[in-house]
Amino acid sequence: MTNFVPIFPLGIVVYPGEKLNLHIFEPRYKQLINECFKEKKPFGIPSVLSNGVAEMGTLVEITEIAEVYQDGKIDIRTRGLKVFRILEVIKSLPDKLYSGAIVNYPPNDETTHKMLAQKVIAAVRDLHRLLNVTKDFSKPDELLTSYDIAHHAGLTLEEEYELLQLLHEMQRLEYLKRHLAKVLPVMAGMETLKEKIQLNGHFKGLKGFNFDI
DSSP, rough: EEEEEEEEEBSSSSOOOOOEEEEOOSSSHHHHHHHHHHHTOEEEEEETTEEEEEEEEEEOOOOOEEOOOOTEEEEEEEEEEEEEEEEEOOOOOOOOOSEEEEEEEEOOOOOHHHHHHHHOOOOOHHHHHHHHHHOSSSSSSGGOEEEEHGGGGTTTTHHHHHHHHHHBBBHHHHHHHHHHHHHHHHHHHHHHHHHHHHTTOOOOOOOOOOTTO
């Protein structure tokens, strides 16, 4: 399927199913949001990387206009729908301040892989413990997907975009698994270092070497 969508390029990665709150203040995007909300149409958020609009993005729907300010700025709530690939950017549209794109929607295998997902989720929980943060995913662990946890696995923007380009759930979970396998030992080492620094100057109860062994 190929169609035209208005686009709102942003320096973030949005995933299907993600709930995203946006504060709209630029005139072109105020126009985009007002028109899409009135006509009940979705719009696209392609990622901006290296000062350019990336090929992939996510179609989102406006679920709520949370607030409209006196100066015309808007707070909205959105939800990610599906991944798209840009075929052509149309920078200038008649009577529009915003741009658009011709896009298609590549097949996206979201089949769950429970054992692999459980390992990845456990690793994310370990990471959060090391960082001393808590995260309520608002759904049971057995229902979490790669998209639900990707923003909470310590990925860079570029890595989040790499994950967006993967169109099979098993590939996305494997990507997160490999990333966490690299990150966790580093974080654990930093935690040990922090403990050593905190102990410096304190009385240490260390066991001496036993020459009789």
